[in-house]
Amino acid sequence: xxxxxxxxxxxxxxxxxxxxxxxxxxxxxxxxxxxxxxxxxxxxxxxxxxxxxxxxxxxxxxxxxxxxxxxxxxxxxxxxxxxxxxxxxxxxxxxxxxxxxxxxxxxxxxxxxxxxxxxxxxxxxxxxxxxxxxxxxxxxxxxxxxxxxxxxxxxxxxxxxxxxxxxxxxxxxxxxxxxxxxxxxxxxxxxxxxxxxxxxxxxxxxxxxxxxxxxxxxxxxxxxxxxxxxxxxxxxxxxxxxxxxxxxxxxxxxxxxxxxxxxxxxxxxxxxxxxxxxxxxxxxxxxxxxxxxxxxxxxxxxxxxxxxxxxxxxxxxxxxxxxxxxxxxxxxxxxxxxxx
Amino acid sequence: xxxxxxxxxxxxxxxxxxxxxxxxxxxxxxxxxxxxxxxxxxxxxxxxxxxxxxxxxxxxxxxxxxxxxxxxxxxxxxxxxxxxxxxxxxxxxxxxxxxxxxxxxxxxxxxxxxxxxxxxxxxxxxxxxxxxxxxxxxxxxxxxxxxxxxxxxxxxxxxxxxxxxxxxxxxxxxxxxxxxxxxxxxxxxxxxxxxxxxxxxxxxxxxxxxxxxxxxxxxxxxxxxxxxxxxxxxxxxxxxxxxxxxxxxxxxxxxxxxxxxxxxxxxxxxxxxxxxxxxxxxxxxxxxxxxxxxxxxxxxxxxxxxxxxxxxxxxxxxxxxxxxxxxxxxxxxxxxxxxx
Numbered sequence: 001x002x003x004x005x006x007x008x009x010x011x012x013x014x015x016x017x018x019x020x021x022x023x024x025x026x027x028x029x030x031x032x033x034x035x036x037x038x039x040x041x042x043x044x045x046x047x048x049x050x051x052x053x054x055x056x057x058x059x060x061x062x063x064x065x066x067x068x069x070x071x072x073x074x075x076x077x078x079x080x081x082x083x084x085x086x087x088x089x090x091x092x093x094x095x096x097x098x099x100x101x102x103x104x105x106x107x108x109x110x111x112x113x114x115x116x117x118x119x120x121x122x123x124x125x126x127x128x129x130x131x132x133x134x135x136x137x138x139x140x141x142x143x144x145x146x147x148x149x150x151x152x153x154x155x156x157x158x159x160x161x162x163x164x165x166x167x168x169x170x171x172x173x174x175x176x177x178x179x180x181x182x183x184x185x186x187x188x189x190x191x192x193x194x195x196x197x198x199x200x201x202x203x204x205x206x207x208x209x210x211x212x213x214x215x216x217x218x219x220x221x222x223x224x225x226x227x228x229x230x231x232x233x234x235x236x237x238x239x240x241x242x243x244x245x246x247x248x249x250x251x252x253x254x255x256x257x258x259x260x261x262x263x264x265x266x267x268x269x270x271x272x273x274x275x276x277x278x279x280x281x282x283x284x285x286x287x288x289x290x291x292x293x294x295x296x297x298x299x300x301x302x303x304x305x306x307x308x309x310x311x312x313x314x315x316x317x318x319x320x321x322x323x324x325x326x327x328x329x330x331x332x333x334x335x336x337x338x339x340x
Numbered sequence: 341x342x343x344x345x346x347x348x349x350x351x352x353x354x355x356x357x358x359x360x361x362x363x364x365x366x367x368x369x370x371x372x373x374x375x376x377x378x379x380x381x382x383x384x385x386x387x388x389x390x391x392x393x394x395x396x397x398x399x400x401x402x403x404x405x406x407x408x409x410x411x412x413x414x415x416x417x418x419x420x421x422x423x424x425x426x427x428x429x430x431x432x433x434x435x436x437x438x439x440x441x442x443x444x445x446x447x448x449x450x451x452x453x454x455x456x457x458x459x460x461x462x463x464x465x466x467x468x469x470x471x472x473x474x475x476x477x478x479x480x481x482x483x484x485x486x487x488x489x490x491x492x493x494x495x496x497x498x499x500x501x502x503x504x505x506x507x508x509x510x511x512x513x514x515x516x517x518x519x520x521x522x523x524x525x526x527x528x529x530x531x532x533x534x535x536x537x538x539x540x541x542x543x544x545x546x547x548x549x550x551x552x553x554x555x556x557x558x559x560x561x562x563x564x565x566x567x568x569x570x571x572x573x574x575x576x577x578x579x580x581x582x583x584x585x586x587x588x589x590x591x592x593x594x595x596x597x598x599x600x601x602x603x604x605x606x607x608x609x610x611x612x613x614x615x616x617x618x619x620x621x622x623x624x625x626x627x628x629x630x631x632x633x634x635x636x637x638x639x640x641x642x643x644x645x646x647x648x649x650x651x652x653x654x655x656x657x658x659x660x661x662x663x664x665x666x667x668x669x670x671x672x673x674x675x676x677x678x679x680x
Contacts (some may be wrong), residue, residue, distance in 0.1 A: 039499075041500045043499050043503050091465075092465075095462070098458075099457075099462065117438070118438075118439040119499060122435070123495070126492055126495035126496060126499065128491075132472055132484070132488035136484050136485045141479060141481060144472070148469060148473050149473060151469035151472065152466055155463070155465040156466060158462045159384055162462060163383050
């Protein structure tokens with residue numbers, strides 16, 4: 001089914017393979033993104049171009065496109081929803097960079113450090129509003145419901161993360177709730193809107209939502225491991241950002257739990273100083289990374305990611321085999337494999 | 341028509357009169373606002389309560405309610421749209437306070453000075469997303485289109501304002517475009533969604549959009565005059581905020597234009613120093629206010645507001661006389677009269 005019209009070169013990574021398979025669609029999505037980030041107020045396209053033009057992986061709109069093919073959708077509305085998904089993502093990135101005081105984004109200087117915080121906040125608002133304009137144009141109230149709910153869940157997740165900063169005793173459950181909201185909710189919504197457009201029924205809708213949610217969890221777990229470096233992959237952002245912010249992620253939760261279990265007072269004191277007291281010096285990131293490695297905390301985090309990849313893949317059982325299903329299966333593996 | 345069930349006390353201001361007329365409706369709107377700003381993430385209701393609980397005038401949702409009555413709307417969806425309008429407004433206030441570095445909002449310390457910028461940004465995003473959840477629940481795609489378009493226009497207006505900071509040569513046209521977008525667009529949308537719900541037809545829809553837009557322009561013009569003080573009214577925010585930010589508003593545009601016309605080099609040098617160079621000392625607000633008064637710039641600004649009030653009122657000609665029409669007519673007058 002869905003034999004690709006394009007010739008796919010061999011030896012591509014799964015995401016490159018999927019991007020090649022969806023090249024024509026993604027060109028249409030890109031055209032919508034570029035057309036709809038325009039404004040007579042020049043600062044808006046300038047700043048949007050800095051972020052959107054930097055590309056990124058376009059993973060979330062790609063999910064929408066791939067899910068639409070998987071469901072045999074024949075219409076045109078998935079292009080606008082994919083663009084809307086990317087606008088929501090771009091808006092949260094702009095706001096995150098102000099909130100997190102990030103130095104780099106997608107390998108470039110973060111927009112707020114060039115234009116200042118105010119334009120990043122306001123252009124984020126603009127892109128977020130534009131995402132709803134695009135959704136309205138599709139006429140799908142159900143898709144609007146899914147994406148607007150995801151948007152409020154994302155904001156809730158971001159606030160939860162903020163409230164949990166420097167909480168060295170954060171539970172795994174709170175952490176998983178946080179990343180489920182701030183990251184996985186948009187992956188889930190991006191995948192779920194396509195069966196809604198296609199009218200594929202509840203089973204396939206649930207399956208794609210689960211696929212997106214689990215893929216999003218795996219993606220964030222891997223990202224949180226990558227923040228401590230040591231992997232042969234370019235993040236396009238600074239190493240150690242989470243650590244410097246006092247952000248609790250699974251690697252640190254695991255390492256701190258081990259320190260408590262083993263009654264390692266030196267390690268406990270270290271984590272309390274750098275996280276709770278947020279008293280850090282230049283060498284502390286290296287010390288932290290050494291602790292994480294000696295406790296196998298990064299490997300354990302990748303292990304957790306692999307489990308979510310498996311759940312994501314199983315969710316696709318309801319679909320017949322084919323190019324798009326196999327591309328999504330491989331994409332899920334790749335989310336973890338990219339660091340190995 | 342629409343005889344009010346409630347007994348309205350005499351000697352109320354027009355806005356108090358309208359609030360009394362709409363008391364039952366506004367209680368329902370308030371209940372929706374309070375229910376939908378809840379979240380298991382405690383920082384969200386805490387911060388939202390600080391802003392939303394402070395009340396404000398609830399002028400925008402009141403427009404939605406009054407317009408619904410004027411159109412004889414018999415359903416329930418206007419409550420959710422009114423709450424959505426207030427959420428959009430609250431979100432922009434939270435973001436504005438971060439952008440403007442405001443000290444006070446609604447007579448209370450601005451939220452960003454209590455919780456920090458990050459929660460203000462993120463809770464703003466949450467309220468904005470929740471506004472779309474509410475709109476989706478009404479099932480009106482047309483209302484969604486109107487409010488999502490207004491949201492992107494607002495953000496565009498905010499960016500335009502930011503880009504025009506310290507531009508002492510700003511034209512009246514640019515200023516009017518800016519306030520038309522950042523303020524009037526939401527007034528217009530708040531009034532326009534009700535005839536849409538009621539199916540009142542294009543003429544009444546256009547009339548209420550015009551009423552809202554013109555009322556919004558008058559409202560912002562008056563606000564911009566009030567920023568220079570000297571009026572017997574409490575703003576609930578600090579005097580001189582616009583001046584200290586180097587924000588160009590109509591009073592300053594008029595005073596600077598007069599200084600150019602009269603070749604008053606002292607006045608021109610003053611405005612260039614305090615606006616363009618943003619080099620201000622403690623006495624400068626008083627000097628600026630004295631210039632504005634001697635040039636009748638504040639009176640001229642209020643005169644411009646009065647003209648927009650007249651246009652707003654004329655737009656209501658398509659409606660039959662009645663309690664709600666007369667309340668909206670008086671409300672428009674009051675927007676300017678409150679400062680006299």
